[in-house]
Amino acid sequence: MSTQKTFSSTLESVSQTNEEAELRPDIRNKVLLSLRPEAQLFLRERLVTRPISVGEVIFDDGEPLTHAVFPNEGVISYMAEMEDGRSVEKASIGLEGFVGFALVMGGGNAVGRSLVQVAGSASWLSIDDLNAAHERFICVREAMLRYSKSLIVQLMESVACNSLHTAEQRVARWLLQTLDRVPGDTFVLTQEALSQVLGLRRATVSGICSELQDAGIITYHRGTMTICDRAALEERTCECYWRVLDASLLGDQGGDGVTPARSRIADRRSRGIFRRRGY
């Protein structure tokens, strides 16, 4: 085995060292954890980790990017808001990435609005500390660029997905991605929010969720959603889920070789034996 860790093993190891966890907050972000130990040490005392709550705006459109924000748990979305008032999610970020890609691409201001869709926690790093880290450790910029690449893959997949796939497939994909980004099987998400994320009517989402609940795949109750049968949900989603997952796993291993997970996409049979939890 390499230095890779699954999300759940990371969670366990953190929660096992309880006294330590209270001294330094839980850093579960994959970009941060992929850094060399000296860089992690350097950043650890400069990161500000705190909870993020639903609806919180991380950066608004055009705002100067004062920090890079690394989620440890929960989901942050880049939202598109159209002139006619309709909205849809452009991309979502969890513990596999960070908010503020422009910081490694010439800097500047935020493009679009990023806000919290599912509560959790995130670590803030000021632009000054980030620049200091960039000068000291090349692995920091490398890791951020590696994630930017997987963000592009995610975006490309979403372009295709939103054009070609059904509402149900897209709902399933979003739920699976969210499941990969929260610790348990339960998270808070209203159908109203989900409809805005996917650019669908609430009525459409409501129908799909009812059906999924009838099938015993999910249960929900006034904004609290629980995934009961992950495998069944995987059967209802599209290839895009796997492709995006595959791309974000690339970030784990520093190398640029052929991704081992790529073959899994072709061979749908092997889904079951794939890590139960995405990251």
Added chain:
Amino acid sequence: MSTQKTFSSTLESVSQTNEEAELRPDIRNKVLLSLRPEAQLFLRERLVTRPISVGEVIFDDGEPLTHAVFPNEGVISYMAEMEDGRSVEKASIGLEGFVGFALVMGGGNAVGRSLVQVAGSASWLSIDDLNAAHERFICVREAMLRYSKSLIVQLMESVACNSLHTAEQRVARWLLQTLDRVPGDTFVLTQEALSQVLGLRRATVSGICSELQDAGIITYHRGTMTICDRAALEERTCECYWRVLDASLLGDQGGDGVTPARSRIADRRSRGIFRRRGY
């Protein structure tokens, strides 16, 4: 005025120095032209410029990225091909960008297939020469990262556009973007190809094109399309066209200030006085 050049003025100046143009091929690519003179000089003798023809595959999925490819004219698309055989364009590249974004993001292999949708010309730069340029001139990496940022913006906009906007709006957007990437008002594009790019039925595209032709906005004949009334086409497209254009103009000016074109989006009135040709 700054060092910016409009696309058309670039074209003119090149075609005016005719004897020179035959010695060194036409480099119109905006990323290349945004570089410092020394870097341009360095690259000029290392670039291989040649025509690109419709259907030509630049990189196939998973192929090693041996070159960066900078279009000077025409359109190259990243195409998504789904398991069920349907296809849709994930992103398009013209003279404002280049193929091979992964080369500045940790390298590796091509993600997805890139192929020529509209014929033109492009300049190839080998990965070795690119690395040499990176070591010698920081502006090269900066320019490529700047474009990568605008690619992300383009992708984000496309995600939203494909979810929320009508087929006609998207057809109009694609035609306008293409118009910005070819010298004249005419280019070769079958409705079949357009339907694959947009993930629509050919019949749907056919109906839309008929309507646009009846309205005197375009004329076409067996694969040759001419835009007669650009302003009318702009009226039929969505905000996404302007947002993407705005982002790609960012690459022109090295700085990271507030984009002057941003305000133009809000003020739709000023469209008419905006550069007639996008780039």
Added chain:
DNA sequence: TAGCGAATGAACTATACCGTACACATCCAG
């Protein structure tokens, strides 16, 4: 415990786009 807001269920019509099929026109190669 009464009331109110938030979350969901459910119904109606409307429509944009799909899948398919076939006909027709134009171009080109022999």
Added chain:
DNA sequence: CTGGATGTGTACGGTATAGTTCATTCGCTA
């Protein structure tokens, strides 16, 4: 000039999703 390949027009029913509205249920707070 003839036959086939290519590009386009069009028509059919089918379906997924939109837009809208109203009812219902739950949970929190006063």
